[in-house]
Amino acid sequence: MKYYSEILIAAVICLGFTVKSSAIEQTEVVVIASMHSAHKNHVGYNYETLFSLIMSYKPDFVGVEIRPEDINADVEYLKSSYPFEMIELSRRYQGKVFGFDWLGHEIENQRIPSDYFKNFRVLNLSRQLNADAEVLERKPTELDKLHKIQEQIIQSATPASLNDGKYDQVCREIDALEEQWLKNTPYAEIQRFHQTRDAEFGKNIIAFIEKNKGSRIVLVLGADHRTFAIENITNHFNEGVLIIPVSNQKDVDVKKGI
Numbered sequence: 001m002k003y004y005s006e007i008l009i010a011a012v013i014c015l016g017f018t019v020k021s022s023a024i025e026q027t028e029v030v031v032i033a034s035m036h037s038a039h040k041n042h043v044g045y046n047y048e049t050l051f052s053l054i055m056s057y058k059p060d061f062v063g064v065e066i067r068p069e070d071i072n073a074d075v076e077y078l079k080s081s082y083p084f085e086m087i088e089l090s091r092r093y094q095g096k097v098f099g100f101d102w103l104g105h106e107i108e109n110q111r112i113p114s115d116y117f118k119n120f121r122v123l124n125l126s127r128q129l130n131a132d133a134e135v136l137e138r139k140p141t142e143l144d145k146l147h148k149i150q151e152q153i154i155q156s157a158t159p160a161s162l163n164d165g166k167y168d169q170v171c172r173e174i175d176a177l178e179e180q181w182l183k184n185t186p187y188a189e190i191q192r193f194h195q196t197r198d199a200e201f202g203k204n205i206i207a208f209i210e211k212n213k214g215s216r217i218v219l220v221l222g223a224d225h226r227t228f229a230i231e232n233i234t235n236h237f238n239e240g241v242l243i244i245p246v247s248n249q250k251d252v253d254v255k256k257g258i
Contacts, residue, residue, distance in 0.1 A: 027209060027237075028216040030057050030244045031230050033162045033223035034065070035154055036083040044158040047085055050220075051092070053159050057244070060215040061208070062093040063100050065222060068204060069109050071099035081112050089220060098208050100219075102200035104193075122193045129187045140177050146170055154223075163246035168227035198225055202232025209233070209241060 032054065039047045054062060064071075064086040070078065071090060078087045081103075090097050102108075107116065117123060129135060153167045175191070182188045205219060221229060233241055 025214045027213050027241045030218045033226045059218040061217045063219040065101045066099035067101045068099045100204035160248045198228040
């Protein structure tokens with residue numbers, strides 16, 4: 001009887017170690033939508049609210065919308081191409097930060113030329129589209145309504161409301177309508193670029209997660225990209241990565257017992 005009791009105790013201990021090990025190995029990812037310059041002086045979601053929210057999750061790593069090849073560049077260089085909050089986070093989380101942005105195959109693994117955005121084909125196509133009366137005449141009326149909804153969500157945003165999926169759904173509806181509208185026009189290239197950029201975001205994020213399993217990773221990216229980042233992560237890892245919902249900071253603190 002004593003022999004069997006020792007076996008049972010050993011089994012329970014082993015099970016305990018297995019459960020503990022499983023908990024440690026769980027990779028957790030928080031995907032936080034940023035509003036770029038709209039954070040400035042925002043009532044419900046300003047820069048410091050964003051920074052405090054990120055800190056409240058106690059991340060092992062923070063991913064930002066800066067290209068991997070630029071993540072260690074000097075601040076003055078970064079200012080010419082990236083939003084303030086991304087640069088600030090790269091400074092605050094030195095040693096823990098990684099970049100996942102992508103801005104075109106032609107400038108991969110090199111610095112962004114000072115005139116890159118001035119001559120950027122996709123931006124020039126966007127300007128041409130805004131002046132193309134014939135194509136604009138065929139623009140779906142629903143698009144303006146959806147853009148208005150986006151603006152309203154941004155204006156009243158809190159961390160929780162911007163990350164609850166409503167804005168994500170609007171982005172998907174806009175993308176679907178724009179893809180259909182611009183199909184078979186020279187401006188379809190605009191949509192293809194944005195789709196490629198989201199795919200490259202996904203590749204960079206997935207590669208980092210693969211190398212850092214068992215970590216808690218906070219990703220900060222423009223609100224328009226959030227839904228596609230989550231889709232890329234879940235499609236690749238399935239249940240291997242836990243996507244943690246975004247709450248307002250006080251809610252996160254209560255859950256963590258702070």
